[in-house]
Amino acid sequence: MSVCAKVSKHLRVAGLAFGLLTGPVLGAPERVVSINLCTDQLAMMLAAPGQLVSVSMMAQEVESSAMAIEARAWPTNSGGAEAVFLLRPDLVLAGQYSTRAAVDMLRRLGVRVVQFAPEASFQDARDNIRKMGQVLGQQAKAEEMIARFNRDLARMTAPGKRPVRAALYAANGYSAGAGTLATEIMAAAGMINIAPSAGLSAGGTLPLERLVLAQPDVVIRAARYDGTSRAEEILDHPAFRALPTDADAVTGPEWVCGTPKLVHAVAAMVHVRNKIVANQ
Amino acid sequence: MRYRALLAFLAAIVAGLMVVSLLVGPAGVGPVAGIAALVDGKGALGLVMREIRLPRALLGAMVGGALGVSGAAMQGFLRNPLAEPGLIGISSSSALGAVIALQSGFAAVSVLALPGAALAGAVVAVALILMLAGPRGPSLTLILAGVAISALAGSFTSLVLNLSPNPFAVTEIVFWMLGSLSDRSMQHVAMAAPFMAVGALLLAPLGRGLDALTLGEDAAEAMGVRLTRLRLMLVLGTAALVGSAVAVAGAIGFVGLVVPHILRPFVGARPSRLLAASALGGAAMLLSADIAVRIIAPERDLKLGVLTAIIGAPFFLHLIWRTRGQIA
Numbered sequence: 001m002s003v004c005a006k007v008s009k010h011l012r013v014a015g016l017a018f019g020l021l022t023g024p025v026l027g028a029p030e031r032v033v034s035i036n037l038c039t040d041q042l043a044m045m046l047a048a049p050g051q052l053v054s055v056s057m058m059a060q061e062v063e064s065s066a067m068a069i070e071a072r073a074w075p076t077n078s079g080g081a082e083a084v085f086l087l088r089p090d091l092v093l094a095g096q097y098s099t100r101a102a103v104d105m106l107r108r109l110g111v112r113v114v115q116f117a118p119e120a121s122f123q124d125a126r127d128n129i130r131k132m133g134q135v136l137g138q139q140a141k142a143e144e145m146i147a148r149f150n151r152d153l154a155r156m157t158a159p160g161k162r163p164v165r166a167a168l169y170a171a172n173g174y175s176a177g178a179g180t181l182a183t184e185i186m187a188a189a190g191m192i193n194i195a196p197s198a199g200l201s202a203g204g205t206l207p208l209e210r211l212v213l214a215q216p217d218v219v220i221r222a223a224r225y226d227g228t229s230r231a232e233e234i235l236d237h238p239a240f241r242a243l244p245t246d247a248d249a250v251t252g253p254e255w256v257c258g259t260p261k262l263v264h265a266v267a268a269m270v271h272v273r274n275k276i277v278a279n280q
Numbered sequence: 281m282r283y284r285a286l287l288a289f290l291a292a293i294v295a296g297l298m299v300v301s302l303l304v305g306p307a308g309v310g311p312v313a314g315i316a317a318l319v320d321g322k323g324a325l326g327l328v329m330r331e332i333r334l335p336r337a338l339l340g341a342m343v344g345g346a347l348g349v350s351g352a353a354m355q356g357f358l359r360n361p362l363a364e365p366g367l368i369g370i371s372s373s374s375a376l377g378a379v380i381a382l383q384s385g386f387a388a389v390s391v392l393a394l395p396g397a398a399l400a401g402a403v404v405a406v407a408l409i410l411m412l413a414g415p416r417g418p419s420l421t422l423i424l425a426g427v428a429i430s431a432l433a434g435s436f437t438s439l440v441l442n443l444s445p446n447p448f449a450v451t452e453i454v455f456w457m458l459g460s461l462s463d464r465s466m467q468h469v470a471m472a473a474p475f476m477a478v479g480a481l482l483l484a485p486l487g488r489g490l491d492a493l494t495l496g497e498d499a500a501e502a503m504g505v506r507l508t509r510l511r512l513m514l515v516l517g518t519a520a521l522v523g524s525a526v527a528v529a530g531a532i533g534f535v536g537l538v539v540p541h542i543l544r545p546f547v548g549a550r551p552s553r554l555l556a557a558s559a560l561g562g563a564a565m566l567l568s569a570d571i572a573v574r575i576i577a578p579e580r581d582l583k584l585g586v587l588t589a590i591i592g593a594p595f596f597l598h599l600i601w602r603t604r605g606q607i608a
Contacts, residue, residue: 171448172581173463199306201579207306208463209328227446228382230455234463239331 028137029091029112034059035079035102036095038257039116041067042132043093044074045259046141054087063225066253066261081105091135119258120179122153122188128258145260152263153188156270164273166191167198167211168251169240170222171231175206182255185262186220189269212239218276220249220269246272283553286546290560294341297567301337302329304574335466340570341563342469343461343529346476346521348562349555351536353483356490356551357514361541361599362419365522366533369429370405374519374526375456376433377401379440383449391467395475399523405429406515419603458585459530461570468528475524480559482517486510487552494551532585534592535562541595565591 032047033054034040040059043052044067056079058064059071077083081102084092089111094103096117103113114135119125126146133142166186168176175195176182183193198214200206211219219240224232234240249272254265302318303311307328317325318334347365354363365371381387381397412425437456441449489510492500501507525532539561540554547553566584569591573582 205579207579209305209307209332212328212332213307213324215324225446225448227444227449228385228387229444229446229448230382230452231448232446236467237331237463237465238467239327239465242327242331 029089029135031087031089032091032093032136033077033084033087033089034093035077035084035099036093036116037064038095038118038128038259039093039132040071041065041257041259041261042116042129043136044070045145046129046132046136046138048136048138051136053089054084062253063223064253064256066257066259066264068253081109085109085111093132093135119181121181121184122258122262125149125181125258125260125262129260149260149263152260153266156188156263156266162277163190163192164276165194165215165217166220166249167193167195167206167214167216168220168222169206169211169235170251171229171234173205173208173211173234174222175200175204175211177204181258181262182251185255185265185269188266190273191218191269208234208237208239212243217244218249218272219243219245220251220272221245222251246275248272248275283547283557286543286557287560290557290564294560294563294567297564297571298337298341301340301567301571302333304571305333306574306578331465332463335464335469336461336570337567338469339461339464339472339528340567342472342476343525343532344535344563344566345559346479346525346562347532347535347566348539348558348560349480349483350518350521351562352540352551352554352558353486353490353514353518354536355540356486356554357493357511358413358422359493360419360422360603361544362423362537362596362603364534364537365402365518366531366535367430367537367596368405368409368422368426369433370402370409370518370522371526371531371533372430372433372437372457373401373405374398374523375401375531376437376440377404377523378527379437379456383440383444391471392474395471395524395527398527399475399519401433402519402523402526403515405433406519410511410515419600454583455530456526457531458583458589459526459532460573460581460583461529462581464528472524472528475520479517479520479524482513482520483555486513486517487555490551490555494549530583530585532566532588534588534596535565537599538588538592538595539565541599 030051031053032043032051034043034052035056037056037058040055044055052074054077055071055074057076060068060076062068065071077087079099079102084102084106092106092111092113094113094115096115103115106113116128116131119128129142129146133139168182176193177200178196186193194214194216195206198206198210221235248268254261303314309325313325314329318329320326321330351364355361377400378394378398381394386397387394408429409425413422434457438453441453489500489505492503492505497507540558543557543561544554547557569584569587572587573584576582
């Protein structure tokens with residue numbers, strides 16, 4: 001009995017200490033470090049001047065980051081626990097699934113870490129903007145951003161014409177299925193994503209054969225990276241090049257994260273759709 | 281003629297497997313509709329049959345044939361059943377050549393640049409092997425040299441792909457080590473075909489010389505075989521075949537080991553006859569493996585080398601067991 005009581009007392013003390021270190025901080029954080037591409041962008045948009053100390057290295061990469069230019073104003077971090085800890089953050093912003101080891105380590109070191117789930121829909125994007133506003137103490141700015149995002153989207157809603165049948169196609173035959181940002185971007189632009197009905201596999205890949213036989217009105221390609229890879233050779237395959245496409249039907253960094261930049265992706269697809277409808 | 285019957289039998293198997301290969305795929309096309317679309321080439325189905333499935337079936341036969349005949353030729357020359365392009369490091373050196381050409385941008389210069397670079401890698405490896413193993417190619421030296429060359433070429437391949445600015449490149453180490461025929465096109469057929477033709481032409485006339493070599497070098501020279509010329513043609517022919525195969529399909533192991541091993545008893549252990557038989561046998565083995573990967577895991581791009589190793593490694597162990605007297 002007494003042993004048990006002792007242990008539970010120790011546990012309570014430990015729990016108390018843990019609670020003090022990781023519990024909600026009163027007042028806005030002053031040294032925020034972001035280690036995830038999507039939290040980088042939301043933080044850059046919402047943080048007060050000087051509040052955000054560092055963003056991840058990916059934030060400056062033009063292929064993946066919709067704010068690569070803006071991100072040059074911040075020092076970058078590699079996302080490693082040691083490097084981040086040395087920045088003496090009072091808040092670390094991380095993704096839900098990546099950099100698990102770093103997040104666990106930082107929490108053990110007593111740093112407050114808030115994780116953001118990847119956005120699979122426009123509603124997820126609104127939720128994450130709101131959450132970012134709360135953790136940074138910028139609620140009003142976040143609400144204003146959501147309202148503007150909703151207004152911009154509403155303005156873009158396509159007129160009720162026949163939807164264009166589209167599919168996204170990238171390296172290794174990767175395509176986007178139901179419940180993804182890409183599908184919602186297409187839908188907002190008056191396109192139907194045909195990948196799920198064409199037999200998109202659980203791995204997110206669509207065999208080229210099935211894409212060809214599904215006969216989409218337009219194929220939206222992924223922008224290519226520097227250097228060569230066998231994975232991207234599929235975008236040069238004669239059977240792929242025979243499919244209808246459009247110079248502007250290309251995904252970009254705006255498709256990656258749930259930020260108000262999604263509006264740019266929708267606008268580009270509306271432009272593509274209008275061209276296709278005009279040619280039909 | 282038992283030999284002709286064997287060749288006809290193997291050719292029939294290859295033809296049958298090519299038809300099966302054309303009819304297997306994720307899209308589930310009916311056999312009649314598929315063949316009709318292949319012939320007329322119209323519509324989306326015609327595109328699938330002619331541009332996606334036909335090159336895959338052709339490359340399966342070409343790559344398998346190239347690996348089979350290379351194995352038979354190397355084994356005949358070194359008089360050692362363990363000599364196989366994959367095991368002795370020729371395939372991995374070709375892969376290194378191909379990867380360097382792709383990542384340096386040299387491959388974009390010309391259609392022939394990629395297989396050419398793979399060929400250069402293969403020549404270096406074959407020359408090194410022949411230099412290290414000597415004319416008789418004792419098993420121990422051969423295998424140890426192969427292990428060293430494979431390891432070195434493999435790590436350089438990984439290094440080059442790790443340093444690539446392309447985020448997908450690093451995941452392709454697996455492709456270069458294990459090989460795959462997914463999403464290949466007629467461009468790859470056109471890329472490999474000239475090199476494979478040259479390789480086949482170089483190896484075809486070697487049959488008589490390899491037969492004579494079974495009696496020993498002195499006897500072969502007494503019979504009028506010019507050994508230096510034979511060696512040069514063998515090096516270049518094998519390098520052209522393996523290099524072009526690796527450039528389009530990655531390094532696929534054990535085909536050149538298993539196929540000659542199975543067929544040797546049927547040709548009376550004559551190297552000249554083993555060449556043609558191994559070409560057909562290799563084609564049949566690779567086509568079967570490529571059909572199997574599409575049936576086992578249709579959308580996972582299971583690598584061909586996984587399957588050929590599962591079949592081939594036990595053969596290899598068996599051969600080591602049988603030749604262990606010589607190795608020691």
